[in-house]
Amino acid sequence: MTTTPAGPLIVQGDKTVLLEVDHPDADAARRAIAPFAELERAPEHVHTYRLTPLGLWNARAAGHDAEQVVAVLLQYSRYPVPHALLVDVAETMARYGRLQLMDHPTHGLVLHALDRAVLEEVLRSRRTAGLLGTRLDQDDVVVHPSERGRLKQVLLKLGWPAEDLAGYVDGEAHPIDLTTEGWSLRPYQQQAVDGFWHGGSGVVVLPCGAGKTIVGAAAMARSGTTTLILVTNTVSARQWRDELLRRTSLTEDEIGEYSGSRKEVRPVTIATYQVLTTKRKGVYTHLELLDARDWGLVLYDEVHLLPAPIFRMTADLQARRRLGLTATLVREDGREDEVFSLIGPKRFDAPWKEIESQGYIAPADCVEVRLTLPDHDRMAYAMAEPEERYRLAAAAVGKNDVVERLVARHPEDQVLVIGQYLDQLELLADHLDAPLITGQTTVRERQRLFDAFRSGEVTRLVVSKVANFSVDLPEAAVAIQVSGSFGSRQEEAQRLGRIMRPKADGRTAHFYAVVARDTVDQEFAAHRQRFLAEQGYAYRIVDAEDLAKDPASD
Structure with a gap:
């Protein structure tokens, strides 16, 4: 006779929640606690979550009440849940909206x-x-x-x-229709738009490749007003323009670009964060854009990357409807509370694995390849100043050979090699005979290379962090990460997102992180992987020496 194992959660009085990853109900429990618990650590067997006021308030604003949260904790907990914690959950959630x-x-x-x-x-x-x-x-x-x-x-x-509940000014009317010939909004996209519109303002969290731009376009159509769209860079601005021309009734004359190279103000204006935060003699010279039209909707792309000055500007835009779009609400500067108070609470959040199971994003195989540094590199690392150690480990020369072997395993795939350090990337581009895109690459050249990659003319591309966000490369099936922004969880999510668009033949996407063993590179890698672990993606760890013996990643 078989017995059902006790629940997968251990709920503790210090507001930590432990999840046993190998438990048969682990996935169900992960999905159930996702609206209100934040993942803190994700080693192989037990993941640690924490209940925070902001997480509970986000859940409350999204329509979850304390009774539901308590019911989830009681349902999945292996041991009795501390009564004081249940009381604290109820009282914390009750603080919202008094x-x-x-x-x-x-x-x-x-x-x-x-x-x-x-x-x-x-x-x-x-x-x-x-x-x-x-x-x-x-x-x-x-x-x-x-x-x-x-x-x-x-x-x-x-x-x-x-x-x-104070409502919003209507803004200047400007009819926008979706042109849904040959396509339609996916159910979760419609739910995201409905959740945002019902709440008035707030944030929609969707995986990269799940169509956040289409959600933005649908929100614009629902609003039917002039719209200011704030994006990360000029390449992103032009991708937004192209997508809006393809998906809506808007014409080229109705869409303006407000960037370093152009200053067009039109019924729909796409501006870069960089130009809005440009200062001259201590003054933000382009602030007039915020009042240039009677905007009915302000849309923030990649809201987790919002620069601090944009928060200050947003404080003055509370009478306008505001929609933030992101793959992760994690901010490395800890300013999630600013997003909550100034743009709005989370209105919709779809777990990556759920969207993957519906076939809308590609399944992903995540592999951490650990490389042992040779003795002379280990000694140089040990003797280096602490601030130099990450660069030494992340840019270890031995990674070049590992990358070449990984690229060779995927001869038929479009491969992105992503890193942080330019000298490392230049060397890799030379080794792989592949084009290199960095922040110094002109916008025109970036667009040309991205187009060549999309068409298959170029099958290998080495990119710096400029490709972390808002770059649409649907054919990319393999990403190899050699270095990153220290332990940035948001960056890990963005980089995996580059390969998540579903492939025509249903192939699995492959994401490799090449990491130097027994260094801060390995420590940062563990931190970076937390967000993806929360989404249900497990990293397999293989030794660089054993790559040839690892058929599962082929």
Whole structure:
């Protein structure tokens, strides 16, 4: 007689949640806790999650209540869940929305309290000084409209995140239709648009390759207004323009590019973060773009990469609908709370494995190839200053041979080699006889090489971190990562995303990380992999010497 094993979770009083990866219910438990728990560590057998106020508030804003969260913890926990933790979950989630920003019929924007004691507490905080006006009654205080964003930031930091119900200006009408001949919105894309529109503003989290641009286009069509789209770089701006021309009724004359090379303001304007954050004599010279039209929608591409000045600018845009698009809400600077308060909470989040199982992104095989440094390199590493060690390990010459062997295993595939250090990439490009794209490559040359890669004219491409985001390379089936931005989880997600578009023949995508053993390179690799582990992707670890004996990665 077989017995069902106890649950896969161990829920602890310090708000950590341990997940036994090999348990038969591990995948179901991972999906169930994903809306409210954040992954902290992901070694081979037990993953560690943590319950945080921001994670619980995001879940609350997305429509999950404390009863559901508690039910999930009780259902999957192996041992009794500490009662104090369940109480804390319920009380933390109950803090969201006790204060509301609302439109008053005669006094405009007000802060309305569902709990008067909370209102008294925040009124007595020095942090709210200058953000609030006249007190109308026991439950309502006038808010200066220009301070709507800053007040939300302060309230979040005080532990009382406000629910923003104040609505939005309509903006200048500009009809936009989706041209769905030969295609239609996928169910999850429609759910993402509906979730955003119902919430008014917020963030949609979708895997790379799952069609975030189409979600943006559909939101624009739903809005039917002038739209400002903020993107990471000029290549991304032009990809957005091309996709909008292909998927919507917009014409070239209706779409403007506002970048280093062009300054066009049109009903739909695509601007780069870089140009908006350019300063001259201490002044942001292009801020007028935010008021150049009566924008009805502001769209933030790759919201996890938003530069700090854009947050400050966004604080002044609270009366506009705002949509953030990203593959991961992880920010390496820890400013997820700014995204929550200024752009909005997470409105839709689709686990990568779920989208993969529906056939909309390619299945991926993730392999970490560990290389042992030769004795002289190990000695040089040991004697180096701490700040030099990562570069020495990440750019180890021995990685070149490993990359060549990996490329040779995929003669029929389109292969991307991705890294951080230019001298390392130049050497690899020379070894592989492949073109190299870096930040110094002109936009025109980048586009030419990306087009050649898409068409199959070029089958090997060596790229720096400029290809981390917003580059559409649907034919890429193999990515080999040789170095990265230290332990950046968001970068790992972006790089895997480059190869996730489904292949016509259903092939599996291959993602290799080449790592120097017993160095900080290996430590950073473990940190980088956390986000993907949360999505259900397990890294197999193989020794560089055993590559020839590893048929599973062929």
